[in-house]
Amino acid sequence: MTPSITFHGAAGCVTGFCAELRFEGARILVDCGMFQGSKTLKTLNYADFPFDAASIDAVLLTHAHIDHSGLLPKLMLAGFAGPIYSTEATRDLCAVMLADAGGIQESEVRHLNRRNQQRGRPAIEPIYTEQDAREVMGQFETVKLGQTLEVAPGVSAIYWEAGHILGAASIEVNAACGPEPMRLFFSGDFGPGGSEFIADPQGPAGIDHLIIESTYGDRQRIVADAATRRKMLARELQEAHAAGGPLLIPAFAVERTQELLADLLIVMDSGEVPEGDIFLDSPMAIEATEVFQNQGWNPATGRNPFERVRPSQRLRFLDKPHESDGLDRLQGWHIIVAGSGMCNAGRIRKHLKRLLWREEVTVLLSGFQAVGTLGRLLAEGTKRVTIQGEEIKVRANIRMLDTYSGHADARALEAWALARRPVTGSVFIVHGEPNAVEGLRERLILAGFPTDQLVAPRLDETFSLGKGRAKAQKGEKPRIPPEATAKLDWHNARAQLLVKLSEVLERAPDDAAREALIAQLRHDLGDDAAPDTSARHEAVVPPNAQEIL
């Protein structure tokens, strides 16, 4: 049979990376990530896998982030019984992160089912439970960077430093293919390099097919060394303090949080910013911090910059929900670091719900915000948002500090791709929103990659692999249409409409105008029970209502 690759996730969008490799006698997945973002995308997490999980021989896992590892427990529940190969640090982080993801699903489903019951809808099941997540850990087998791993007859793999988060690897796959073996290289997520926390990304040259991420494919970030980065952080803290209220930092529980905490302690110790309590309000980040203390040293410097994090007196770890609730009573200057980084789950939502309406509050976003997430809405300056069904006015100062992102920017992506040359087959550009994929494609063409070499796969698209260019196969339809993978869906649109409606009603001159507008809307929606609006005076409906009508 001809070897092939199918992209079951992070194709046309950023999350849910999962590539299925089919070789003579072996079926292998690279990653099995969870979709995040719009509800349309997230329904894929609940749907059946578009392949037979029991027929998969092994999973090669690049790193612990949920959008790469999050559906592993579901894969086990669907019948996968083979090994999951990862680095030791990735395994340790997965033990924390998958259990957390299982716990989040259980509590979200409980919450949803209460609503479903009230509305007379059927109950739903979590994708997997915390217990399932603990069970899948039994299938992990650890790999060292640089070690040749025999995955299946005729298929081997080598893990390379990705410089993204602790334990993250890019994965080389070598497979028998005619007289000469075929070499594939998966970038996974990789970092910008030059960090004091983590080594620079590495990889081989001379590849048949390259699979490269493109999160920041259309963006160049400020290249900040450690000192500049801390200066930028200090400035944000000074401004947040001057605004008079607390600072909320939605944090990615792994790596970003630990780096941020280490830097927060350094800038506070230096006296550059006013002293204050720092609360880490994320059980997962607290556990991940332990992993970093055990494993998080940079081999290049031999230092463990995370060492200072745990023992600090300024830093308070809030393990228990009631400790987190206690923050509600706190006044004045303090810093709350809570997950998740894109504000789409976790304890940060609770704090945003109670604080976003206050103008003395500052929210500091760090890192990539995917389309459809609350973090993205805030980043784009949305003035009203809906959190857990409640509408909140955004008066807080929303700030961005992108220097803590673990992703290479456009320039670094290009340099990484160039370092892999010669690439004789195809370059698959994945893990990016359409603009980012296109941005990187154009960049790589300018850098000398032939146009026909660069491929932006669609969700569930399959390509035959061999020597030379990969060939797209005519196959099954994608589970959701390509145009739905990276845009706001009707759930987002409905939330925006409701927010707009409240705004218009609020600004209306009086109650009569409000009633007239509601009657008009009900009438337009074909609601027969709506009060008669035929006699209404034009002036009664507020002029700003045109935004909705």
Ligand SMILES: [Zn+2]
């Ligand atoms: Zn990642």
